[in-house]
Amino acid sequence: MEEQSKTLAVSVRAKEFVSYHCSCCGHCCRHIENCVMVESLDAYRMAKHLRNQHCGISSTDDVLLRYCEPMPLTDEGYPIYVLKTVGADATCIFLRENQCSIYAARPRTCRLYPFSVGPGERGRDFEYCLCFDDNQQHHFNGGKVLVKDWLYHNFPKEDKEFLKQQYLVIPEIGRLMHRMSEEMRQAAVFKILFYHYYHFELDQPFLPQYEQNNRSLLNELRKLASSE
Numbered sequence: 001m002e003e004q005s006k007t008l009a010v011s012v013r014a015k016e017f018v019s020y021h022c023s024c025c026g027h028c029c030r031h032i033e034n035c036v037m038v039e040s041l042d043a044y045r046m047a048k049h050l051r052n053q054h055c056g057i058s059s060t061d062d063v064l065l066r067y068c069e070p071m072p073l074t075d076e077g078y079p080i081y082v083l084k085t086v087g088a089d090a091t092c093i094f095l096r097e098n099q100c101s102i103y104a105a106r107p108r109t110c111r112l113y114p115f116s117v118g119p120g121e122r123g124r125d126f127e128y129c130l131c132f133d134d135n136q137q138h139h140f141n142g143g144k145v146l147v148k149d150w151l152y153h154n155f156p157k158e159d160k161e162f163l164k165q166q167y168l169v170i171p172e173i174g175r176l177m178h179r180m181s182e183e184m185r186q187a188a189v190f191k192i193l194f195y196h197y198y199h200f201e202l203d204q205p206f207l208p209q210y211e212q213n214n215r216s217l218l219n220e221l222r223k224l225a226s227s228e
Contacts, residue, residue, distance in 0.1 A: 009116060009129040014148035018130050020114055021143030026098035028113060031134070033090040036083040038068050040196050041162045042107040043081065044206050049105035051202065060200050067093050070193070076177040078170070079189050081197065083107070111154040115147065119167050125160065161207055169214045176221040184224045191220045 012018060038046070043060040046067070050057035057063055064070075068081040084093040094101045100110070109116075113131070120126045128147060177188055195217035200209050 008132045010132065012115070012128050012130045012147050014128065014151065016147050017144045018114075018147060019141055019143070020145045021141065023142070024098065026095055028133075029092040029095045029098075029100065030089045032083065032092055033085045034069075034071060034082050036092065036107055036109050038064070038081040038083060038107055039162075039166070040200075040210060041159065041206055042105075043068070043197055044200050044202070045105040046102060046107075047200075048202050049102055059198075059202065061198050064197060074174065074177075076174060076180075077185050077189050078174065078177065079193055108155075108159055112151075115150060117155065117163065125164065158207065162210065165207075165211060165214060169218065172218060173221060176218075176225045179225045184227070188221055188224055191217060191224075195220075 043063050047057055047060045047063045050063065057066070064081055067084055069084055070079055070081055072078065073080045085091055086093055092100075094106075100106055114133075116129045116131050118127045118129065128151065130147075173192065177185055180188060195213040199213055200206065
């Protein structure tokens, strides 16, 4: 089995310039098995985009079934989805002739690359990191990028509001699952998948649905945790 690629993340500030140039070579879309998480907002956008492209997609369920794989993120079994890969070099299922076939609706992980975002400290909403990986030889030379410009174009307000909600709800979900037995955790996993991935109307705005889904999910998980 091929060794999993390693990534080094270094904290950066918005006013910094970093060396980076995308050569559209497709290297960052290869060897990504279990690496590219598909979040709720990603699945929603992908479903809308593919529906408009007449690809036989009509819901987030269709996207997740056809293009994604479920996997546990934590020891308690908190579930997420990641992009499927194809071929011996674990290429992204959406890569076509070195081009992303869903570029306009690609996951946040892909849009922010080579940067990543995490919860901020000392009053900041987010922390930004520059990620060095096996693609350094292909991308990290030949150009300069101002971090805040990259974020302006690739990290819009909707994404920020989604992540703020996610950062609030996930720790509470973790605490509730930690109180549950193994049997109850399995029931919790299905509820998380339903409210975080499946229970969305594509013709309605995402954020109000996500907020309501989180309220419903927490109520359901509290019931499970209190039944122990």
